[in-house]
Amino acid sequence: xxxxxxxxLDAMGGDIGPEAVLPAAELVAKNTTDIHFLLxxxxxxxxxxxxxxxxxxxxxxxIHTEKFIGNDEKPSTALRNGKGSSMRLAIEAVRDGKADxxxxxxxxxxxxxxxxxxxxxxxxxxxxxIASIFPGLKGQTIMLDLxxxxxxxxxxxxxFAVLGAVFAKAQKKIAVPSVGLLNVGTEDTKGPDHVKGAxxxxxxxxxxxxxxxxxxxxxxxxxxVDVIVSDGYAGNIALKSIEGAGKMIATSFKxxxxxxxxxxxxxxxxxxxxxxxKNKVDPRLYNGGVFLGLNGICxxxxxxxxxxxxxxxxxxxxxxxxxxxxxxxxxxxxxLMTQETLLAEGAYRD
Numbered sequence: 001x002x003x004x005x006x007x008x009l010d011a012m013g014g015d016i017g018p019e020a021v022l023p024a025a026e027l028v029a030k031n032t033t034d035i036h037f038l039l040x041x042x043x044x045x046x047x048x049x050x051x052x053x054x055x056x057x058x059x060x061x062x063i064h065t066e067k068f069i070g071n072d073e074k075p076s077t078a079l080r081n082g083k084g085s086s087m088r089l090a091i092e093a094v095r096d097g098k099a100d101x102x103x104x105x106x107x108x109x110x111x112x113x114x115x116x117x118x119x120x121x122x123x124x125x126x127x128x129x130i131a132s133i134f135p136g137l138k139g140q141t142i143m144l145d146l147x148x149x150x151x152x153x154x155x156x157x158x159x160f161a162v163l164g165a166v167f168a169k170a171q172k173k174i175a176v177p178s179v180g181l182l183n184v185g186t187e188d189t190k191g192p193d194h195v196k197g198a199x200x201x202x203x204x205x206x207x208x209x210x211x212x213x214x215x216x217x218x219x220x221x222x223x224x225v226d227v228i229v230s231d232g233y234a235g236n237i238a239l240k241s242i243e244g245a246g247k248m249i250a251t252s253f254k255x256x257x258x259x260x261x262x263x264x265x266x267x268x269x270x271x272x273x274x275x276x277x278k279n280k281v282d283p284r285l286y287n288g289g290v291f292l293g294l295n296g297i298c299x300x301x302x303x304x305x306x307x308x309x310x311x312x313x314x315x316x317x318x319x320x321x322x323x324x325x326x327x328x329x330x331x332x333x334x335x336l337m338t339q340e341t342l343l344a345e346g347a348y349r350d
Contacts, residue, residue, distance in 0.1 A: 004034050004035075004036065005032075005034055005035045005036070005100050005101075005318050005321050005322060006035075006036045006037075006038060006098065006099045006100050007025075007035065007036070007037050007038070007099060007100065007101055007102075007103060007314060007317055007318065007321075008037075008038045008040065008089075008090035008091070008093040008094060008098070008099035008101070008102040008103070009021060009025060009037055009038065009039050009040065009090060009102075009103055009104075009314075010040055010041070010068075010086045010087045010090045010102070010103070010104035010105070010106050011039045011040055011041030011042075011045075011046055011086060012040075012041040012042065012045075012068035012086040012087075012106070013068070013069075013086065013087060013104040013105040013106025013107075013301075013303075014071075014104075014105030014106060014301065014302075014303045014304070014305065014310070015071065015105075015303050015304045016105075016304075016306070017041075017045070018041060018042075018045050018046050018049050019049065020105070020305065020306055020307050020310055021105065021310055022039070022046065022049045022050060022053060022056060023049075023053065023307035024305075024306075024307040024308070024309075024310035024311040024313075024314060025037050025039075025053075025056050025060070025310075025311070025314060026053040026055055026056040026307075027307060027308065027311040028311050028314045028315060028318070029053075029055045029056045029058075029059050030055050032318065035059060035318065036059050036060070036061070037056065037059060037060040037061070038060075038061050038063060038090070038093055038098065038099055039060050039061065039062045039063065040063045040065060040086040040087075040089045040090045040093075041062075041063075041064075041065065041068065041086045042064065042065070042066050042068075042086075043062055043064040046062055047062065050062070063089060065084055065085065065086055065089060067084050067085045067086065068085050068086045068087065068106075069082050069085050069086075069087050069088075069106055069107050069110045070107065071106070071107050071303060072107075073107055073110055074109070074110075075107075075109035075110050075112070075113035076113070078107065078109075078110035078113060078114060079110075079113050079114060079117065082110065082114055086106075087104055087106050087107075087110065087111060087114060088114055088118070090102045090103075090104060091111075091114055091115050091118045091119065091296075091298065092118055094119060094296040094297065094298070095118050095119055095296060100297065100317075100321035101296070101297035101298070101299065101317035101318070101320065101321045102115075102296070102297070102298050102299070102317075103288075103299045103300075103301060103310075103313050103314050103317050104298075104299075104300060104301065105300070105301035105302065105303050105305060105310055105313075106303070107303075108289075108300055108303075111291075111298070111300055112128075112130075112148060112291060112300075115128075115291055115294055115296070115298045116128060116294065119294045119295050119296040119298065120294070120295050121293050121294055121295060122293055122294070122295050122326065122329050122330050122333055123295075123330065123333075123334070124159075124330075124333040124334055124336075124337045125159060125163075125293040125329075125333055126155065126156055126159065127148070127149050127152070127156055127159075127293065128148060128291050128292060128293035128294050129144045129145035129146075129148050129149060129160050129163060129232070129291075129292050129293055130144060130145055130146040130147055130148045130232070130235075130289045130290070130291060130292070130300075131143065131144035131145070131146065131163065131164060131167055131289065131290045131292050132144075132146055132239070132286070132288065132289045132290070133171065133286045133288070133316075134220060134221060134242070134286065135221070135285075135286060136220075136221050136222050136223025136224075137221065137222045137223050138222060138223030138224065139172070139223040139226075140171070140172060140223065140226075140286075141220060141221070141222075141223050141225065141226065141227070141228060142164050142167055142168050142171065142172075142177075142226060142227045142228070143164075143182075143220060143227070143228045143229075143230065143235060143238070143239075144160050144163065144164050144167075144227075144228075144229060144230070144235065144292060145160055145229075145230060145231060145232040145235050146232065146235045146236055146238075146239045146289060147232045147235060147236035147239070148232050148291070149231060149232040150231065150232050150233045151231070151233070152194060152231045152232070153194050153197070154193075154194050154195075154196075154197025154198040154200070154201055155198075155201070156194075156231075157181065157194065157195065157197075157198035157201075157229055157230075157231070158198050158201040158202055158205070158207075158336065159293070159333065159336065160229045160292075161179050161181075161198070161202055161207060161209060161211070161227070161229050162207050162208060162209075162329070162332050162333055162336055163292040163293055163329065164177075164179065164209070164227035164228075164229060164292070165177045165179055165207060165208040165209030165226075165227055165332075166208055166325060166328050166329050166332055167227075167290065167292060167320070167325070168209070168226045168227050169208060169323075169328075170319060170320055170323035170325055170328075171316070171319060171320075172226060174226065176208070176209060176210050177208070177209045177210070177226035177227050178209065178210050178212045178225040178226045178227070179202065179209040179210065179211050179212060179225060179226065179227045179228075179229060180211075180212045180213060180214065180215035180219065180224070180225040180227070180228050180229070181195055181198055181199055181202070181213070181214050181215065181228075181229050181230070182195075182214075182215060182216070182217070182220075182228050182229065182230035182234055182235070182238070183195050183214035183215070183216065184216070185214065185216065186213060186214045186215070186216065187214070188213075188214075190214070191214065194231070195214075198229070199211075199213070199214065205336060205339045206335070206339065207332065207335075207336055208328075208332050209226075209227060212224075212225050215228055217238060217241075220238060220242065221242070243283075246283065283309070284305060284306065284308045284309035284312060285308075285312055286312065287301055287302050287305050287309040287310065287312040287313050288300070288301055288312055288313030288316040288317070290316065290320065292329075293329070295326065296326065297317055297320050297321055297325060297326065299313050299314075299316055299317040299320075300313070301313035301314075
């Protein structure tokens with residue numbers, strides 16, 4: 001495990017750029033004693049902001065480049081023309097051992113495409129997956145894949161279970177995370193072949209989690225299991241549905257409070273409870289999608305995040321680096337791939 005964490009930051013990424021990325025790093029630096037930042041981007045934009053952030057300035061190195069990847073740039077274009085960009089240089093720092101993790105709020109497609117080419121996957125991993133953390137009634141839930149792989153087979157899902165379980169061990173500090181497969185019902189007979197095939201694998205192999213069976217969409221926010229595994233098609237739909245529901249609830253709640261004086265007074269009287277509620281469900285506190293399965297830690301922050309949101313993504317990257325996530329994944333995937341139960345499921349492969 002790393003004793004001094006080095007984080008490569010794409011300072012130009014996201015809708016706001018250095019004005020959000022650098023204050024986010026300052027928030028982390030204020031509460032962390034063993035961190036150093038490599039800031040990739042335009043010095044003319046970085047240095048004036050860095051001058052206002054005293055703690056960050058003391059633990060940062062600026063690597064100048066005027067080149068950056070735009071939010072609307074196609075992944076194929078970013079691959080061809082992205083050399084020397086702030087995003088690519090930050091990813092290459094992880095590959096070259098200069099940094100323990102990379103964090104970017106930039107173009108998601110470009111980040112995934114470049115990270116796959118530069119970092120490559122952990123030996124034995126067929127496809128990387130995007131994972132994120134959701135608040136739940138009984139605790140946090142980690143879910144993957146959230147959109148990287150629309151079509152998968154049973155073996156892919158089994159590998160996602162390993163990726164998610166090791167992530168949960170690092171993030172939630174639990175020895176044996178519970179894992180469920182997202183399905184249209186909890187009955188063994190329900191679901192497509194690749195989901196039922198993955199269930200057969202996970203019920204009969206030794207992996208870093210405890211397989212609990214099928215779970216439904218209603219279980220994502222309850223915290224019934226520590227990890228929920230899905231293909232990217234269903235996972236992305238679930239993610240966007242939750243985001244849409246959250247926006248609707250927040251807007252409706254604000255409108256209700258401002259609808260009449262009595263409602264406003266009631267809101268003021270409930271201010272403490274409302275603040276506690278906001279602190280539990282604030283999406284900025286769960287910001288950060290991790291590209292699991294790559295041979296290096298890569299965390300994607302939401303492009304529109306403010307400093308608090310991006311700081312959550314940075315802390316997530318630091319935590320995974322401290323816990324030696326990549327080494328653990330390599331060992332556990334190697335163990336999974338040698339087991340007879342998995343090899344017998346070859347018929348489920350696409």
